[in-house]
Amino acid sequence: MSAPLIIAIIVILVFILLYNSLVAKKNQVENVFATIDTQLKKRYDLIPNLVSSVSQYMKHEKSILEDITKLRAKASNPNISQKEKIALDSQVSSALGSIMVAVENYPELKANENIMQLQYTLTEVEEQISAARRAYNQAVTDYNNALEQIPTNILANMMGYSKKDVFVITKEERKNIDVGKLFNS
């Protein structure tokens, strides 16, 4: 075989490898986002139970409970974009946080079996969401790196791939017990 032919074959092989690795990275990002979606759904599904369990006792916090029910309704709309999902996620996180802190003020609620069970499940789901967010950020970083590094950046340009945003973990993340608020109320 002649030298130019061999070179051509090598170039094509390399091209294929780079193309495949870019596609794999893009798909990994979407894959992890889908898992985040599933975890978010799990959390949204816990909300009706939570609201009904606390609403008879927590008369003063009616507005927060209404807020969270509205947020849940928004989230169950199948047509919302990824950006909206991410925005809703942080709003729900902070609303849930406020409710769980408020629960601390009601001793009957704190001792309630159902509420305790809900608290454990919520903590678990929140941590799963947190883990999924971290995995998403890693996948996005790998993807964005490939988009900017040589030689994959040339290919990415040709394929029309664009950078994705990482999940920004906001300060309103729910903490298990906000001790300050507990002692101030």
Next chain:
Amino acid sequence: MKTISELTDFYYKNLHPILQDLDNERKKVKSRVIYSVFIFTLFTLLIAFVLSSYHVSFDIFVFLVFGYIAGIGMIYKFLSIGYRSHFKEKIMKPLISELDDTLTYSPHQHIPSHYFTNSKIFTSRIDRINGDDLVCGSIDGVHLEFSDLEVEKKIDNIKNNKEEYITIFKGLFIVSEFNKNFFGQTVILPDTAQSSFGNFVGNFLQSHNIARDELVKMDNVEFEKEFVVYSNNQIEARYILTPSLMEKILHLKKRTKHPIYLSFINKNIHIAISYKKNLFEPSIFESLLKHKVAMEYIETLHIATSIVEELKLNQKLWSKR
């Protein structure tokens, strides 16, 4: 669970008379060993002298040297066996009970080999497994067991046509219940590739390791430098390895000062600390009253049992009860 200073107090105060007795026994054993080795050396030299006057082949001398070394080993083992078992019965056992009264001590047993194999920390075949000093119990309601383990693999040495064993792992092996539900397997190994080959090549080698699951890049820079994480579920690996757990594992590594391997499989956490020696064995040449010697036993015991508190395995915030 007691602290190290409480244990040290217990060791020097409550166990003091026993330590004295044992030290006297040790001195007797030491002089017996020295005397026997001296006689044995003379005997071996005599044989060598006799053989040399008969013009025998060099191989016989080599055999003699190996025999001499083996003989010394056997003399030591045989003469010190009483002292060693007294140490385990009269010092180790009370120390462990003092540490926490739910702990039981079996000096001649070890962690069952299926725990070791199932931990998937080491991927090679296991041909021989030995160990001792099994401790079992529960700290703060969390089940814990640990022991010394020496695990070997057989390799066929074609040259000498003999069977040789190489050590896969020698050190402390700990198994405990983990406080979160998980369904996959996550393995954490010391990061040798990154430190030997640098970031780029190291990363490449690690992500293409066919013996392991997918590489998981963690978001704690120091953790990434020290360890490499493999898992069959990217998200579960991060669910288990929260930022706070990663910090705690780093802290544990600094405390033990030896290579540390972890895995999360089958509802359990497995920790293997490679000390490369048999722990909790008293030497006849060093007194048990010496601070350095005592602290080594107390520290190691404390490290193993404090896993529950250090890694917060007793924290039950999630749905696993």
